[in-house]
Amino acid sequence: MNGQDPWRAQQERTAHVPEATPADLENVDAILFSTPTRFGGATSQIRAYIDTLGGLWGTGALANKTFSAMTSAQNPHGGQETTLQTLYVMAMHWGAILTPPGYTDPVIFASGGNPYGASITANGEPLSEADKASIRHQVRRQIEITRKLKAQ
Amino acid sequence: MNGQDPWRAQQERTAHVPEATPADLENVDAILFSTPTRFGGATSQIRAYIDTLGGLWGTGALANKTFSAMTSAQNPHGGQETTLQTLYVMAMHWGAILTPPGYTDPVIFASGGNPYGASITANGEPLSEADKASIRHQVRRQIEITRKLKAQ
Amino acid sequence: MNGQDPWRAQQERTAHVPEATPADLENVDAILFSTPTRFGGATSQIRAYIDTLGGLWGTGALANKTFSAMTSAQNPHGGQETTLQTLYVMAMHWGAILTPPGYTDPVIFASGGNPYGASITANGEPLSEADKASIRHQVRRQIEITRKLKAQ
Amino acid sequence: MNGQDPWRAQQERTAHVPEATPADLENVDAILFSTPTRFGGATSQIRAYIDTLGGLWGTGALANKTFSAMTSAQNPHGGQETTLQTLYVMAMHWGAILTPPGYTDPVIFASGGNPYGASITANGEPLSEADKASIRHQVRRQIEITRKLKAQ
Numbered sequence: 001m002n003g004q005d006p007w008r009a010q011q012e013r014t015a016h017v018p019e020a021t022p023a024d025l026e027n028v029d030a031i032l033f034s035t036p037t038r039f040g041g042a043t044s045q046i047r048a049y050i051d052t053l054g055g056l057w058g059t060g061a062l063a064n065k066t067f068s069a070m071t072s073a074q075n076p077h078g079g080q081e082t083t084l085q086t087l088y089v090m091a092m093h094w095g096a097i098l099t100p101p102g103y104t105d106p107v108i109f110a111s112g113g114n115p116y117g118a119s120i121t122a123n124g125e126p127l128s129e130a131d132k133a134s135i136r137h138q139v140r141r142q143i144e145i146t147r148k149l150k151a152q
Numbered sequence: 153m154n155g156q157d158p159w160r161a162q163q164e165r166t167a168h169v170p171e172a173t174p175a176d177l178e179n180v181d182a183i184l185f186s187t188p189t190r191f192g193g194a195t196s197q198i199r200a201y202i203d204t205l206g207g208l209w210g211t212g213a214l215a216n217k218t219f220s221a222m223t224s225a226q227n228p229h230g231g232q233e234t235t236l237q238t239l240y241v242m243a244m245h246w247g248a249i250l251t252p253p254g255y256t257d258p259v260i261f262a263s264g265g266n267p268y269g270a271s272i273t274a275n276g277e278p279l280s281e282a283d284k285a286s287i288r289h290q291v292r293r294q295i296e297i298t299r300k301l302k303a304q
Numbered sequence: 305m306n307g308q309d310p311w312r313a314q315q316e317r318t319a320h321v322p323e324a325t326p327a328d329l330e331n332v333d334a335i336l337f338s339t340p341t342r343f344g345g346a347t348s349q350i351r352a353y354i355d356t357l358g359g360l361w362g363t364g365a366l367a368n369k370t371f372s373a374m375t376s377a378q379n380p381h382g383g384q385e386t387t388l389q390t391l392y393v394m395a396m397h398w399g400a401i402l403t404p405p406g407y408t409d410p411v412i413f414a415s416g417g418n419p420y421g422a423s424i425t426a427n428g429e430p431l432s433e434a435d436k437a438s439i440r441h442q443v444r445r446q447i448e449i450t451r452k453l454k455a456q
Numbered sequence: 457m458n459g460q461d462p463w464r465a466q467q468e469r470t471a472h473v474p475e476a477t478p479a480d481l482e483n484v485d486a487i488l489f490s491t492p493t494r495f496g497g498a499t500s501q502i503r504a505y506i507d508t509l510g511g512l513w514g515t516g517a518l519a520n521k522t523f524s525a526m527t528s529a530q531n532p533h534g535g536q537e538t539t540l541q542t543l544y545v546m547a548m549h550w551g552a553i554l555t556p557p558g559y560t561d562p563v564i565f566a567s568g569g570n571p572y573g574a575s576i577t578a579n580g581e582p583l584s585e586a587d588k589a590s591i592r593h594q595v596r597r598q599i600e601i602t603r604k605l606k607a608q
Contacts (some may be wrong), residue, residue, distance in 0.1 A: 092254060093255070100250075116538075196500050229418030230382075268386075397558060397559070419551070
């Protein structure tokens with residue numbers, strides 16, 4: 001196995017997933033981005049997608065949706081906080097309503113205590129139960145907040 | 153008039169305003185902080201107040217409130233964006249729901265286009281009409297979002 | 305003239321400029337990045353280049369170089385500070401020695417007072433003399449600091 | 457022992473340390489700040505000190521010094537990155553030359569891999585050997601860079 005093999009395997013596993021287009025964000029109420037870190041920022045692939053959103057932004061269609069973010073890094077302190085911040089800054093430009101998890105559930109503490117969003121130290125191991133619980137909490141809370149905002 | 157005079161005048165003008173305590177944040181649904189910048193961060197006075205909030209935070213009473221922020225600086229690019237970011241990072245620790253204005257109204261563009269919050273270049277002049285409109289928009293939008301969240 | 309025309313003209317004007325490769329950063333002592341903002345971050349094009357630097361980073365060849373950054377945005381407060389911060393975060397991962405200009409010369413104040421780096425409000429007008437002076441100052445200072453670091 | 461006891465003990469242990477004044481930063485070539493996090497920012501005590509530096513800043517005496525920062529938090533991802541960023545933003549206002557450690561030594565990886573500065577998860581245990589090595593490396597590197605800058 002060489003270094004490219006996991007990449008290729010992942011590519012095959014996800015080959016059936018349609019590539020995101022700006023239209024995917026148009027008629028939704030909640031948006032969650034997850035990206036590994038690249039030197040403390042999001043990957044250029046997700047930034048390339050973000051750069052296609054200018055037209056949608058111009059129509060106001062990105063505003064007033066909820067937004068939260070998740071990330072991973074190879075080192076515990078290798079961008080797990082800063083990468084999330086760069087995504088929240090982006091969402092502020094959209095007029096998003098930001099729903100980072102804070103410490104709104106004990107699972108946040110159990111999974112490393114990142115108040116900005118679920119973040120994983122990517123060491124080749126499967127996600128821990130605490131990490132999974134933290135991810136589920138962040139998503140459920142965002143959905144709950146979104147439902148309240150859209151109920152009226 | 154020496155440099156201390158405006159400071160003293162402001163102190164006298166605000167002498168009747170009670171000093172904030174942690175209890176002031178306990179039973180509210182929306183929180184908005186406004187602070188001039190000090191080297192790209194909030195003033196130590198407001199940070200001193202923030203440092204008293206640990207107990208309230210520990211009870212979970214700071215969570216799930218909406219939060220937005222405003223600022224001012226002497227230079228157009230002298231911390232008007234970064235100061236707001238430091239306050240949003242803080243609010244993420246609380247489990248706040250962040251409501252920066254984005255570009256959700258034309259008044260944002262007219263007042264300098266700061267999507268993170270109203271921000272003023274403090275040059276001794278009174279607030280412009282555009283700045284006032286931008287401040288009003290940010291507050292109204294936060295209240296509207298807060299009402300929806302608390303309606304149920 | 306439609307919206308694509310300036311883009312195409314710029315592409316033709318710069319067609320002779322060789323595309324950057326990781327090798328371009330290997331044997332240099334000072335690095336300066338300049339990018340327009342995209343929602344408070346760098347363009348995906350420059351992030352795509354950054355993503356090719358992992359190998360060079362792994363050899364340690366990116367460390368101990370000086371780094372500074374410049375940017376532009378359509379609005380005065382539309383990411384002119386935050387975009388620069390995302391680039392400095394990136395450079396910290398490299399082990400760079402950061403040389404943002406601060407307020408080390410009066411030209412900084414004259415051009416908007418951005419201590420993080422020269423930043424322009426892109427409104428279709430040519431660069432002002434103050435902006436040009438600010439850019440020159442940032443570059444000269446970085447070179448001066450770099451020379452001292454490499455003199456021994 | 458109640459919760460105030462460690463605080464009091466620390467106060468007694470440090471009673472002989474003179475309180476910092478702006479003059480302490482005037483004739484030095486290298487500055488390193490270390491602060492525990494408070495909701496992703498520095499403590500109000502150190503921010504209060506920072507707020508006294510306006511006069512010194514106005515004379516230009518804070519410029520062209522090297523600067524780096526360290527921090528601690530109760531949770532692994534509870535502000536160990538963002539707190540350092542707020543201090544670097546501040547130092548950029550001073551015209552400082554920033555020397556975060558990056559990954560310039562294997563000890564960085566061994567102590568959690570924070571490229572922005574040494575950071576500790578404060579759990580009541582003494583500093584680990586890896587943490588001490590990481591702190592020593594950051595300081596030595598800053599001194600080495602400072603020496604080169606001031607040699608001429």
